[in-house]
Amino acid sequence: MAGAKFEYDDKGTTFYYFVISFYGLILVPLTYYIWFFTKVEDQEKKNDRACNCPPCLEKRHRLIKVKPKSKTIRYFSLFALVVLWALFVYGGYRISQFEREFVEYDPYHVLEIDRGASMAEIRRQYRRLSMKFHPDKESGDPKKFMRIAKAYEALTNEESRKNWEEFGNPDGPGATSFGIALPSWLVSKENSMWVLAAYGLAFMIILPISVGTWWYKSIQYSCDQILLDTTQLYYYFFHKTPGMQVKRILMILAGSFEFEKGHNAEVQERETDNIEIPQVMRELPNLGDKNKEPPLCYPYSIKARSLIHAHLSRIDLPPDTLKQDLDLLLKKSPLLVQEMISIVAQLMAMAKAGRTTNMPRLETVENCMKISQMLVQGLWENKSPLLQLPHINQDNLRHFTTKKRNIRSIKQLVSMKEEERRSLLRNLSNEEYKDIINVCWTFPVIEMDIRAHVLDDTEDKSLITVGDIVTVSVKLKRRSLGEFFEDESTEMQSIEADGQTEVHPEPKDSPQAQKVWQKNKKKGKKQKQNKQVSKKKPVKQQIKKKGSEEKDNPPKEEKDESKKEKETKEDEEDGEDVNRDEKDHSGSESGDEESSGEESGNESNQETGKSLEEDEEEWQRLQADIKNKDVILETKSKETHTVHAPYFPEEKQEWWWIYVTDKRRTALITPPQQVTTLKDEEEVELKFQANEKPGTYHYTVSLRSDSYFERDVIQNFKITVEEAKEFETKQWDFESDEDDKDSEDESGESEYEEDDENSD
Numbered sequence: 001m002a003g004a005k006f007e008y009d010d011k012g013t014t015f016y017y018f019v020i021s022f023y024g025l026i027l028v029p030l031t032y033y034i035w036f037f038t039k040v041e042d043q044e045k046k047n048d049r050a051c052n053c054p055p056c057l058e059k060r061h062r063l064i065k066v067k068p069k070s071k072t073i074r075y076f077s078l079f080a081l082v083v084l085w086a087l088f089v090y091g092g093y094r095i096s097q098f099e100r101e102f103v104e105y106d107p108y109h110v111l112e113i114d115r116g117a118s119m120a121e122i123r124r125q126y127r128r129l130s131m132k133f134h135p136d137k138e139s140g141d142p143k144k145f146m147r148i149a150k151a152y153e154a155l156t157n158e159e160s161r162k163n164w165e166e167f168g169n170p171d172g173p174g175a176t177s178f179g180i181a182l183p184s185w186l187v188s189k190e191n192s193m194w195v196l197a198a199y200g201l202a203f204m205i206i207l208p209i210s211v212g213t214w215w216y217k218s219i220q221y222s223c224d225q226i227l228l229d230t231t232q233l234y235y236y237f238f239h240k241t242p243g244m245q246v247k248r249i250l251m252i253l254a255g256s257f258e259f260e261k262g263h264n265a266e267v268q269e270r271e272t273d274n275i276e277i278p279q280v281m282r283e284l285p286n287l288g289d290k291n292k293e294p295p296l297c298y299p300y301s302i303k304a305r306s307l308i309h310a311h312l313s314r315i316d317l318p319p320d321t322l323k324q325d326l327d328l329l330l331k332k333s334p335l336l337v338q339e340m341i342s343i344v345a346q347l348m349a350m351a352k353a354g355r356t357t358n359m360p361r362l363e364t365v366e367n368c369m370k371i372s373q374m375l376v377q378g379l380w381e382n383k384s385p386l387l388q389l390p391h392i393n394q395d396n397l398r399h400f401t402t403k404k405r406n407i408r409s410i411k412q413l414v415s416m417k418e419e420e421r422r423s424l425l426r427n428l429s430n431e432e433y434k435d436i437i438n439v440c441w442t443f444p445v446i447e448m449d450i451r452a453h454v455l456d457d458t459e460d461k462s463l464i465t466v467g468d469i470v471t472v473s474v475k476l477k478r479r480s481l482g483e484f485f486e487d488e489s490t491e492m493q494s495i496e497a498d499g500q501t502e503v504h505p506e507p508k509d510s511p512q513a514q515k516v517w518q519k520n521k522k523k524g525k526k527q528k529q530n531k532q533v534s535k536k537k538p539v540k541q542q543i544k545k546k547g548s549e550e551k552d553n554p555p556k557e558e559k560d561e562s563k564k565e566k567e568t569k570e571d572e573e574d575g576e577d578v579n580r581d582e583k584d585h586s587g588s589e590s591g592d593e594e595s596s597g598e599e600s601g602n603e604s605n606q607e608t609g610k611s612l613e614e615d616e617e618e619w620q621r622l623q624a625d626i627k628n629k630d631v632i633l634e635t636k637s638k639e640t641h642t643v644h645a646p647y648f649p650e651e652k653q654e655w656w657w658i659y660v661t662d663k664r665r666t667a668l669i670t671p672p673q674q675v676t677t678l679k680d681e682e683e684v685e686l687k688f689q690a691n692e693k694p695g696t697y698h699y700t701v702s703l704r705s706d707s708y709f710e711r712d713v714i715q716n717f718k719i720t721v722e723e724a725k726e727f728e729t730k731q732w733d734f735e736s737d738e739d740d741k742d743s744e745d746e747s748g749e750s751e752y753e754e755d756d757e758n759s760d
Helices: 013-037 054-066 070-096 107-111 119-133 142-156 158-167 192-218 228-240 246-254 273-282 299-312 322-352 362-377 410-414 418-424 430-442 481-498 525-534 539-552 556-585 589-633 734-747 751-759
Strands: 004-009 176-183 444-454 469-480 656-662 673-675 681-689 695-705 713-722
Touching (some): 142 158, 228 322, 246 362, 273 299, 299 322, 410 430, 430 481, 444 695, 469 481, 673 681
Parallel strands (some): 004 176
Antiparallel strands (some): 444 469, 469 681
C-alpha cells in the first residue's frame, strides 16, 4: 500500500516559486494604485481664479513648504515601480533556469529507441547497450546498466509493462511525496534554536506589544476619531447649560483634551509660552481667564482659548511657535465642532424621550454652526461679512456706509453696477479689484426644492396621516455668483444685438428685477403706489403682449366652442354605436343576454387595462426608488469647491448642515445632517414623525454653511396631517349561512330547484 512522504526543499526551487507568486500578488494592486491614484492634477485650471492677496500667497507658500510637490512624489513612485517590476522579471528568469526535478520515466528514452519499435528491435538494442555499458567492460557504467536492464524488463515483462502504463513506474505505485516550499536549512538541527528564537521574538514579544499599543490607543477614541474624554466633557457642559452663547462654546472648545499634551503627542509645550501667551492675552478683552471650572482653568485650555481669540481678531502671532500651535488647533476644530452638534442633537432627542431634564435650545445648535464659520474665516460673528473678501479691512468699510449708499453685505455689493462698484473701491488697484471679483465669483448660491411625502404603497404620496414617517426630500442645486454675472452680460449683449430702439426696463422695485440671491423684502405704502404706477406700460409693448397672449392663449369662447364640437362628435359616435347594437341584437331575449355579456367583457377588459397601467406605474415608481437607493449608497467624493479661507491652515471644502426646525416652538425636528458631496446637485432626505393631532403644521428647512457667512438658506414648508383611515376587514358571516341552510332543510327546496321549475 502506497504511503505518504513529506520532503522539504533541499535546493530551494519551490521556495522561490512561492516567494515570486506572493510578490506578484502584492505588486499588481500596487501598480494599479500608483498608476491611477497618484496622477498630478492640472494646477492651471485651479489657479485661473486664484486669489493673490497677501494672506492667500502666504498660505500657498506654507502649504508648498510643508507638503512635498506632487510631481516629485509621482516620479519617485513610478521609479520605484519600475525597479519592483525589474526585480519581478529577474526572479521569473532565475526560476526558469532551474533544472526540472521531476521527469516522467520513459523506458524507450533509456534504451534510445522510438516508441513504435518492435520486440526484435528492443532486444537488439538491449544487447548492443548491455555489451557497451556492462560493468565487466572497460567502458562499463553500473548505474547506466541497471537503468537499461530495468527499461528492458518494463518493455518485455507483461506485469512490469502494465505497472508502467498504469502508474508510470515498472515497480508499481510508490509513496506519494509532498513538497513543502520551505528551505531545508529552516528545519535543520543546527538552526533550530535560531528559528525558535525568531518565532518567539515575533509572536510572543513584538506582536503582543504592537496589538496592545494599538488597542490602548483605539479605545480612547470614538468612531469619528474624537477622544472619549472630550465627548464626555461636551455632554456635561451642554447638559448643564441648555442655552449657550458663542463665547461659552469657544471656551468649551478650547477645553478639548485634543489640545492637551498628555492626550495628544502632537501638542508642543515650550518655555517661551510663559512669555508669549501673556503678551497675547493683554490684547484680548473678554477672554474669561478668571474662570475656575476645570478643565477650563487649566493652562492648556487658557492657551488654546487665547490662540482662538487671537485668530478671530486676526492678531499676528510668532510664526515659529504660536502660529504652529494655532494651525494644529484649527485643523482639529471641524471634527470637534461636528461632535458638538451631534451631541446637542442627541441631548435634545433624549429630552424628548424623557431621559434627561434639561433640553438644549435650538440657538445652541446654530451657535455651534456659527463657530465653524468663524474659525474658517477668522472673524467674529458681529463683524461685517464683507471682511471675508480680500483687500478689505476696517478702513475700507467706512466708505461702504454713507449718506448715498448703505452696503453691508456681499449680496448688496454684487448687485451694484460695475461703475458704482469700481468707484466704491477706487482706492484699490486693478489687481486687487480683480481679486475681489474672483472671490465673489466663487461664492455659492444654493437653490432649494422641498417635497414632503410618505414612503408607502399608497397611491397618494402627499397624503400624510397621524403618526406617519414624513420624508422631506430636499433637492439642492449649487451655483456661483459668477454664473449670474455671465447671465447679466449675455442678456445685455443680446439686447444690444437685437437693435431695439425702444427699451422700457422694469423698475427696480418690481419683483422681476430682483436677483436670485436677494431675499424678498416687505414694502411700504409708497412702494405699493410705485407698483401701481409701474403697471402702466407703453402702447407698443401692450400691443405686442396682447398679440403674443392671443397666440399663446386663445380666447375662452373659441375654447368653449371647440370643446362643444368635440363633445357633440363624441355623442354622435356613441349614438351610432348604440343604434348599431340595438339593430344587431333586437328581437330576442337571447340577443339581450349576448349584448350584456359583451358589455361585461368590455368592462372587464377596461378593468384589466387599468390594472395593467397601475402595475406599470407602480413598477416605474419602485425602479425609481431603487435607483435613488443606489445613488444614496454610492460613495461620492467629498471634494466639492475650495473655500476662500486665507486664515485657515489648509484647503477647506464647502460643506453644509441641513435640518428641519419648528420656529414657533423653537424645536429641532430632525438632527443636523452634514452634506459633504454638494458639488453641483444633491438630493437629501430628512425624516421625522408626523404630529399625533390632525391639522396644518409649518416647518422650516435650514441649510447652513460651515465655511461662509451669509450663505445660509432658509425655506418654509407646511404639511397637512389627517386622521388615519379605518380599514374594514371582510369577515365571513357564518350565522347567516347557517340560517340559509336551516331554511333549505325545512322547506326541502332550494333556489336552484325553483329556477329549474320556472325554466320548465
